[in-house]
Amino acid sequence: MTTAEDVTSLDVVDELLLAWFQANGRELPWRGTKDPYAILVSEVMLQQTQVERVIPRYLAWLERWPTPAALAAATPSDVIRAWQGLGYNRRGLNLYRAACVINAQGWPEDLTELPGVGPYTAAAIRNQAFGEPVLPVDTNVARIQERTGHSFGPDALQALFDLGATVCLARVPRCDACPLAGGCPSRGRRYEPLRKQSPFEGSFRQRRAALLRLVADGSLRAADTDSDAVDSLARDGLVVVEDGLVTLPA
Secondary structure: OOOOOOOOOHHHHHHHHHHHHHHHOOOOHHHHOOOHHHHHHHHHHHOOOOHHHHHHHHHHHHHHOOOHHHHHOOOHHHHHHHHOOOOOOHHHHHHHHHHHHHHHHOOOOOHHHOOOOOHHHHHHHHHHOOOOOOOOOOHHHHHHHHHHOOOOOHHHHHHHHHHHHHOOOOOOOOHHHOOOHHHOOOOOOOOOOOOOOOOOOOOHHHHHHHHHHHHHHOOEEHHHOOHHHHHHHHHOOOOEEEOOEEEOOO
16 A cells, blocks of 8 residues: 555656546546537536436537537527536527637637636636646545645546546545545545535526426417516526517527
């Protein structure tokens, strides 16, 4: 077993992690591409949605819209319908808007200029598609760096994703299976449960989602709908209210 004295340098820690990843890494479809558009799609879908749910939707999305130009040629209503079930529908609409910008102007030097792309997503694309030496820090990466006290290099990104998802878990880490346990100052610790998001059942988010599903199936009379949900969806550009009808944007 690696001792604390052995695990002292960046090279050793990263090498231990990368060796573990080579033997234990998950096979995920977006790991086989350097296409920035495909990576953008995966990163947007993975925001607040589990990997297992994303995989089939990611594959179906790229089969239907394999390039920014293909997606830009779609309509917002097509995109909203295709996004149903992934949650947080603004993500799908922002992905469509980003594709329109890329198709018209190319990829901007500052990726945060794209609709819906913040610093983390921009760094993830720069790392995975363009090979730039940046490490995007999500919840899992931040947790591992805090617990180990180590700043990892950009080549460790995918390994950190998998270590955080399968071993260095939020509440009860599986330290016995961790390749870094020998020198980890947090080994054996347990953590308080993180504050959970408010329940979806009965929430305003559920009301919005239910209404959007109905509108995706056909226009509704505004007078017969949940007006607060309609107003909220309209502000996000997910529905249009015109002549007393609620419809998807054309």
